Amino acid sequence: MTPTRRAAALAVSALAAVLLPVGLATPSYAAPGCLSEPPTGLLQAPCDDEVPPETTLTGVSTVPTAAGWVATSTMTFTFSGAHTDADADAIGLECRLTGPARAHDWTTCTSPRTYSGLVDSGQPYSFAVRAVDPADQRYTYNDLATLPGDDEPGEDLDASPAGLSWGQDTAAPVAFVTPDAYDAQSPQRPVVPSRRLPIRLNSNERDARFECLLDGRTTSCTPGPWVLTGVASGDHTFTARAVDRAGTPSAWSEPFGFSVPADPRRRAGWKKQKASAAFDGSVLVSRTQGARLVLKTRKVGELRLYAPTAPSYGTVRIRVGSTGWQTVDLGRARSDRREIVVIDQFSGTRRGTVVIEVLSRGRTVKVDAVLARTNVRRGD
Template sequence: MEKQRATVRLAVRWGIVTLVAGALVPLAGAAPAAAEPGCVDETAPSILENGCDDSTPPDTTLAASTTPNAAGMLAVSTMTFTVQPQVSDADAGPFGLECTLAGGPQAHDWRTCTSPVTYADLPDAPAGTYVFQARAVDLGDAGRNPDVNPLLPPAVADTPDLDPTPAIVRWGQDTRAPFVFVTSTSYDEITPTQPVVTGAGVPIRLNSSEAGSTIECTDNGRPVACSAGRWELADPRAGRHRFAARAVDAAGNTSAWSEPVEFFVPRNLARQRGWTKVRGAGFFRGDALAASRRGARLVLPRTMVGELRLIAPRGPRHGKVRVRVGRRAWHVVDLSGPKAALRQVVVIDRYSGVRSGRIVIESLSNRRVVLDAVVARPDRFPAATRTDGPRPSR
């Protein structure tokens, strides 16, 4: 009896060994069980069946509370990001998020985060300083490796269970408004703060406290293209001008409008009966009017006049003209004398009161006279009643 029991025990042992050997050595022509890609979850393979490998990682959507401008800059110190996982298959998750921030004192490596993600009180920094990245993670599969089996070697590598291409936002920021500097180089000894400008353009220097800022300008409330540094307002129309500017930095911060720079552009004279046009590089707008007979008249439109100047050259053979506004008294102007280029002759000074009417200029002899332009303006400019930003469109 004891001999029979020993024989049974030996047979059982050999059966176990054979079973284990059969598990370790697959049948000829049969591949070992492994994890097959293309599933929506992960299951380790058994001795007889393949497992599942979720080979489609989640994607990540990212939206920032403020979008960096074309220069990669923001004008705010707080950024909030809305982050969401996105799947293209039927994977039900659950899903999580990981985030990282480069740049600044709040920088950190990859760590678990929840949407929305906010960073407040970030210090100003150049473009590209801050880099925020976010990626979705398949939490249901992240802790599993379907090819880990103590009885079989791995057949394929485990597919990553997180977004391999994280969503990203780069930016810099500037939260301080710049200052603008406007300097007019025009000079008028008679009215220094409101000079009469007789050149082809009005030279103005424009600068900002922040390098790289752009400059926005207005002339009498209307936008005009301008640029930083030495600049000229080309061919301004006749009359009073109030010029202002502001600076806009790379982040879009704008300075206050500058105090207006005031100047006055003379009225160029159009040819009338008895007068001929003469041209020359030294004349205002390149031309002037000449008369050589007594009684030749120029009549200008009705206007308000507090100050009246004639712009004209002098010469030893030049004659005289007389000038009046409306029905007021005539004022005689002698244009004879040593030869001289254009001069501004004050006919009515700015302290004589305001008058209105047509301006009449008349030659008093047959001696040649040349008139280039006329300055006719009120005795003082009206006080500003608003900022000099662009006028609203109608």
Template structure:
């Protein structure tokens, strides 16, 4: 009895299997190929409730999850960040109400820590990477429907009839960046030279050329003139028509990641004061123009006693800038009521001569600067340098 019962059971089981297989085959051959089903969120195949074998195809969830990604630092317009550490937080979202579960896969391109797709959880921190050019690193993350990825909607007992759309985000979220964590160096040099005061040259050109250089290519520059911000560009910068007086210029370099260098060592120069007819308290001076003069003009007198008076100032050094030539006369200068200093403008013809009237080692004095013609011979005066006797360190 026992043997008979067992055999009968075996025959019944085999018959059931044959019926299931026949039904599955009939489903597969008699129905149109299955495709994605609107609203499908579960790709589980239907199964026989007794035997647990597939009885047909499941539906395909053709709506993969979407990935959101945020980074702790945003690359600037040049594609750089200035930090050695980037932290990425990410999320998954669905538009069809799929309950999941969802997971993530991450990939890092560039640098010694690069890896292909691997399981990850939010947040992910990337740190210790060497500096790299823009585009040197790319972090990518994609959300994955973990439930559907473990299944296939196709009946495994018959040839595939359902196209199983991938169950991960086909458009991973990415952040691409370059990394620069080192501040640049800046170098400021001037081309003007003054033999008497090399660290404080007197500049008589219409523009003052300066060179700005950085240890990093592509850096921009920020500059100050006497402590006030002023626009500047590298590598060659010309200060156009600078105001009379002392100028102290500093600069710093800003690299492509936004790192700023320290401010440069100050670079100093001095711009003379142009002499004009408006400074004269009496008649006797006429304005003349010529390309070789400072600011393109000068004043001329042919009468003894023609006088120019400049505003009150502190003077540690006084220079007269004037042309010389055969037949020119003499002028004299003084500060306040101090002694007169005579300057002879006769001699070899020169367009622009700097004559030191009071050197910078003679002490300070304060007062109005008076310049006066000493004869009826013609004299031409162009500009004056009147400045305190500051002594910056040598270059």
């Protein structure tokens, strides 16, 4: 305190001592319990309003995701302040922003408050707003009671500001979708002799999740090595996209087309036999000449037979509709994948039912699965 202010304080204190009634000591602090602090007179004890106003954040332009992220560089906040008692003083508001850009300490503000041009960063943003009683905040009291000083700092503003914290990520992720399916006959549209297709899903953004479609319908999937299971027989298309923590999706991946063979229905002269390495865990077995299997189709541009081979096995013949028979000797055919291409994908279209008939007599024939699909399109 300067010598001038100290002299003034002593003079006022001395005057108060003379004028105040005997036995009434000068109060050291303002008395609590009032609604407004300005003193009403020089000889009256100051009054201290101890109830601060409260703050409410009423709206935000973009609500963060459950993980606390937004995909925008502009945020607008609406807010208000109010007294919780009968105080009629006007409400003031102060805002603060912390984060990587445009950060500032407490400053007077009004609702709505917009921040634009914010930047993506690993550091989160945090907005806070607090209500203030400006009329009361001007008055503080020291132990001389009637002079400006420092009584209870901060009690004229909300000690628990309203606010919101968030992370910002405005860049779209990139999805990497890698199916584990190789087919030398048709690399662009492979045949998968299984109801399981391993697929690796990765993104350039950490913590991205994936959305996947099988034949245009949503199917659950997870990032990293993942297996599409329970795939039905027939032709399929798979695609996926990454969605980052702010909810921004990547572009859909290039559709991946593939086909799954079918098990022929058992008929007279055939019996089912378990086989762990088989397509559906079993094969159809026959030693009866003329015994047939039938696979109903409309158009066939490619036909593959999946069957185990061994020198002791017999022969079958296959045709589509009314076309000529083609013979397959399961005792002579050799294939590590037990896959025999009966009609390749460039041999034209045939119409009708696929018929497999046992040609040999008294020799074992085993059939695992059959693929019958339309021709590959040019450019596939």
